[in-house]
Amino acid sequence: MNQRIYLYTRFERFWHWCQAGLVLTLLFSGFAIHGTHAVIGFKTAVEVHEIAAWLLITLWIFAIFWHFTTGQWKHYVPTHEKLIEMARYYAYGMFKKEPHPYHKTPDRKHNPLQRIAYLGVKLVINPLLWVSGLVYLFWGSMADYVPLALKQVASLHTLGAFMMLCFLLLHVYLATVGHTPVAHIKTMITGWEDPHADESPGVEPDDELSNNVAIKKHS
Amino acid sequence: MAYKHKKIFVFILSMLCSVLSLSTQASTADHSQFEVLKGPFSSGQEVTAACLSCHTEAAHQVMQTRHWTWEYENPLTGEVLGKKTMLNGFCIGDRSNEAFCHSCHIGYGWQDNTFDFNEPTNIDCLACHNTGEYKKIAGMAGHPSYERQEWPKGSGKFIEAIDLIGVAQQIGSTSRETCGSCHFYGGGGDGVKHGDLDSSLVHPSRELDVHMASDGLNFSCSDCHQTDKHQVPGSRISMAAAPSGGAMMRGQHPSEYQNPASCQSCHGNDPHKGDLMHSSRLNQHADIIACQTCHIPAFSRGGVPTRMGWDWSVAGKLTEEGKPFFTYDEEGNITYDSRKGSFNLGQNVEPVYQWFNGDVSYIQPDSQIDPSDRVAINRFLGEPGSADARIWPFKRFEGRQPYDTELKTLLVPQVAIPNDTSFWYNFDWDKALLAGAESSGRPFSGHYDFVDTQMDWPITHMVAPKEQALDCASCHTSEGRLAGVKGIWMPGHHRQSLLDQAGFLLAGLILLGAAGHGSMRFVTRNKKSGG
Numbered sequence: 001m002n003q004r005i006y007l008y009t010r011f012e013r014f015w016h017w018c019q020a021g022l023v024l025t026l027l028f029s030g031f032a033i034h035g036t037h038a039v040i041g042f043k044t045a046v047e048v049h050e051i052a053a054w055l056l057i058t059l060w061i062f063a064i065f066w067h068f069t070t071g072q073w074k075h076y077v078p079t080h081e082k083l084i085e086m087a088r089y090y091a092y093g094m095f096k097k098e099p100h101p102y103h104k105t106p107d108r109k110h111n112p113l114q115r116i117a118y119l120g121v122k123l124v125i126n127p128l129l130w131v132s133g134l135v136y137l138f139w140g141s142m143a144d145y146v147p148l149a150l151k152q153v154a155s156l157h158t159l160g161a162f163m164m165l166c167f168l169l170l171h172v173y174l175a176t177v178g179h180t181p182v183a184h185i186k187t188m189i190t191g192w193e194d195p196h197a198d199e200s201p202g203v204e205p206d207d208e209l210s211n212n213v214a215i216k217k218h219s
Numbered sequence: 220m221a222y223k224h225k226k227i228f229v230f231i232l233s234m235l236c237s238v239l240s241l242s243t244q245a246s247t248a249d250h251s252q253f254e255v256l257k258g259p260f261s262s263g264q265e266v267t268a269a270c271l272s273c274h275t276e277a278a279h280q281v282m283q284t285r286h287w288t289w290e291y292e293n294p295l296t297g298e299v300l301g302k303k304t305m306l307n308g309f310c311i312g313d314r315s316n317e318a319f320c321h322s323c324h325i326g327y328g329w330q331d332n333t334f335d336f337n338e339p340t341n342i343d344c345l346a347c348h349n350t351g352e353y354k355k356i357a358g359m360a361g362h363p364s365y366e367r368q369e370w371p372k373g374s375g376k377f378i379e380a381i382d383l384i385g386v387a388q389q390i391g392s393t394s395r396e397t398c399g400s401c402h403f404y405g406g407g408g409d410g411v412k413h414g415d416l417d418s419s420l421v422h423p424s425r426e427l428d429v430h431m432a433s434d435g436l437n438f439s440c441s442d443c444h445q446t447d448k449h450q451v452p453g454s455r456i457s458m459a460a461a462p463s464g465g466a467m468m469r470g471q472h473p474s475e476y477q478n479p480a481s482c483q484s485c486h487g488n489d490p491h492k493g494d495l496m497h498s499s500r501l502n503q504h505a506d507i508i509a510c511q512t513c514h515i516p517a518f519s520r521g522g523v524p525t526r527m528g529w530d531w532s533v534a535g536k537l538t539e540e541g542k543p544f545f546t547y548d549e550e551g552n553i554t555y556d557s558r559k560g561s562f563n564l565g566q567n568v569e570p571v572y573q574w575f576n577g578d579v580s581y582i583q584p585d586s587q588i589d590p591s592d593r594v595a596i597n598r599f600l601g602e603p604g605s606a607d608a609r610i611w612p613f614k615r616f617e618g619r620q621p622y623d624t625e626l627k628t629l630l631v632p633q634v635a636i637p638n639d640t641s642f643w644y645n646f647d648w649d650k651a652l653l654a655g656a657e658s659s660g661r662p663f664s665g666h667y668d669f670v671d672t673q674m675d676w677p678i679t680h681m682v683a684p685k686e687q688a689l690d691c692a693s694c695h696t697s698e699g700r701l702a703g704v705k706g707i708w709m710p711g712h713h714r715q716s717l718l719d720q721a722g723f724l725l726a727g728l729i730l731l732g733a734a735g736h737g738s739m740r741f742v743t744r745n746k747k748s749g750g
Contacts, residue, residue: 035697035711036719042692042711047496090736095743140503150708155715162722166729173733177740 007109008191012072015063016188022056023164025049030161053133060126075110076119083112094177104193121167129160251388258384263327263362264340266387271339278339280449286325286347288336289313291456295578295600300456304659306582308596308618308674309406309529312631315658318360319635323401330360345383347398350391353381354400358635372637395421395431398440407559410523414568414614415680419521427521429684445479453480455677460509460577460601461609463488482510482682507707509575509609511679513689517567518614518678524552528563530619532669535646543646558634558643563617570612570678572704576601584661587627593617593671594629603706610704614676621652625664629672631655 008016025048031037032045040048067073085101090113093101102111110118135142135153146153178184187193250256255269271278281287290301302320306312313320318330326341328334335341343361345353356364356378358371363381370378403409403418410417425432430443444453453459459478466487467477477484490510491501504513519525536557538544543557548564555561578600588594596618601608621630633654634642642651648667656663694701695711702712 033695033710034714035695042695043690046691050496095739095746097743097746140499140506151713151715154708154710154713155718158715158718158722162718162725165722165726169726169729169733173729173737176737 005106005193006191007106007187007193011066013191018059022052025052027165076115078115078119079112086111086113125160125163125167128156132157132160250390256387260383263343266383267340267342267344270344278342281342284449298583300581304584306584306596306629308616308620308672309412311620314631315633315655316635319357321361322355322357324361327361345386347393348390349386349397350389353386393441395439410519411526413676414518414525415678417521417523419523423521425684428681430682443480452478458577458677460575461607507609509611512572512610512612514682515612515678516683516687516689517569518681519566519568520681524564524566526562527565528617529560531560532619534560571615572610572612572701573599574601574603574608575599575611576608582629584659585628588622588629590622590670593673596672596674599675612678614678616674618672619669620672621667622670623664624666624668626662630667631659
């Protein structure tokens with residue numbers, strides 16, 4: 001792969017980093033409300049958490065619209081192809097400098113593990129947090145219509161928060177496993193994936209597409 | 220906008236109050252002009268006869284009130300309650316001490332069960348309607364002193380005769396002073412009983428009571444306890460714990476009875492306004508928490524201590540000369556009195572909190588008690604989380620008082636009447652308890668001991684300005700004020716510890732895994748491909 005490819009459009013990058021900031025803010029303020037830390041007071045934490053939640057919801061409404069109008073949702077369709085290879089690569093192959101089993105193109109920019117992880121965020125973690133969070137927020141007027149006790153709603157929201165925290169930790173770490181530790185991060189900032197001879201110098205991905213890549217530029 | 224409305228509302232309210240207070244001064248009737256009030260009067264009853272010659276319906280109205288009957292039927296149990304028979308942990312009971320206790324009865328001459336509750340002139344109009352210089356003397360069964368006399372007898376102190384003509388001609392509306400002359404001194408002294416009612420409320424600061432503040436809204440008691448036909452609403456004996464009728468006009472008579480002495484009767488059911496972030500959240504809190512819980516952060520805030528504990532069992536110690544004595548704390552408050560025992564005092568006391576739906580059960584003189592445990596003289600009832608209950612603040616008083624070890628009943632001693640059986644004059648429990656039992660017609664085995672008791676007092680006065688209301692973190696924290704209150708889930712206080720442990724454990728494992736994986740990458744960074 002010797003050509004820069006444009007993977008992430010301006011909106012996608014804006015969405016990603018805003019979401020990152022808001023998720024961090026929500027985790028920080030959420031754990032303050034939860035009583036895990038007392039860096040900020042309870043009332044401040046509630047205010048920050050609520051404002052950040054509304055911003056994230058707004059952002060997500062735009063993002064969902066974007067996913068469907070641009071067809072970007074297709075990047076999250078899970079596949080079992082190369083799945084085992086990817087897992088094996090992270091667990092073992094990358095230390096032996098084996099070739100990366102997956103080749104990114106603008107048409108399929110996430111590897112099978114990423115697809116599953118991000119789909120999980122979109123279809124499990126986010127909805128769990130939103131629904132439980134909104135029920136929690138409007139409990140005073142919703143209590144009669146929800147077949148759960150407040151304790152259960154709160155616990156589901158906390159469960160979602162821990163799932164998000166775990167995803168975040170994994171995601172941040174795996175962001176450093178590119179051909180250089182900052183390569184993926186740079187791509188997420190500029191949108192461009194630099195030309196590189198894959199994760200190990202001199203090794204081409206073992207991928208049928210690699211020999212027949214149609215590089216499309218998105219703008 | 221809402222803030223502006225509030226300002227206008229407060230302005231109108233204060234205008235209304237000043238007009239009302241002017242109207243009493245500039246009343247259409249100058250009572251000093253009335254022939255019938257020119258005297259002479261030899262007794263309170265004669266003054267009452269004069270009052271009733273114009274106020275023809277007053278006696279009938281007053282006789283329907285609990286202020287007159289000291290009697291009340293508990294709708295929960297059908298028991299007859301009221302000061303006449305009820306027990307408490309302070310001066311314990313009224314029976315056998317009538318002449319003393321009934322200085323706070325709105326009548327003249329109730330010193331035993333021969334008192335005629337149907338005699339209109341036995342009503343004491345002046346007790347509530349004097350504008351000063353009127354005092355009913357403890358021990359005179361509701362009468363003021365009609366002549367200069369030594370009181371208590373043998374004390375060397377003298378009290379002056381009351382000027383009945385002057386008091387009658389200066390008659391007026393009830394006031395903080397007249398209501399307070401009894402309600403601030405319940406239990407035998409200033410602030411002793413309630414904790415949220417004491418003489419500091421005669422001229423309170425805004426910090427002490429935002430409604431009654433002399434330099435603010437300057438409410439009198441009856442501004443909230445809006446009285447109709449002499450019926451004063453808002454007794455602690457039958458409280459509206461979770462009023463939901465909303466705001467009402469003063470003077471309005473809703474079809475269903477609504478207690479005008481509730482916060483909601485003026486502020487409505489959604490009182491928090493103008494804060495986009497928190498108003499609706501706070502209004503939702505009001506569905507389960509009484510207004511008082513947040514807005515009265517502590518009681519006894521006016522500088523008058525309240526009695527939090529009273530141990531009768533140590534009463535009766537005498538000096539070497541055989542005289543009763545007092546001991547005082549560093550602020551000069553009595554902490555031991557030979558006549559009464561030892562006291563714990565409290566100021567700026569944080570209340571205890573519990574669910575309350577308006578129902579209260581009381582230990583009665585014939586109730587069986589379990590002396591192995593602290594005996595709850597009253598219990599405020601309410602199912603946690605139920606719609607008719609709110610979480611209320613209470614003063615929790617702890618007493619130690621006599622009980623019959625055979626019959627397992629609480630005993631009422633005769634203490635305050637100068638004779639040879641009263642405890643304060645003889646320091647002899649056997650005589651005092653026997654006299655108390657005989658007077659109330661209760662059996663007494665002759666065997667007694669002292670038992671720990673507890674009594675709760677709902678806190679509803681001394682409402683602080685809103686800046687001083689409890690903040691979120693007063694409760695939403697691990698050791699918050701509502702710790703232990705059932706039926707609620709408070710973020711910041713409650714958590715599923717198993718979920719927390721599992722969550723943080725998993726996050727920790729991920730970090731550990733990342734560290735391991737990263738180290739492996741670092742170690743193998745120079746490895747040749749495929750190697």
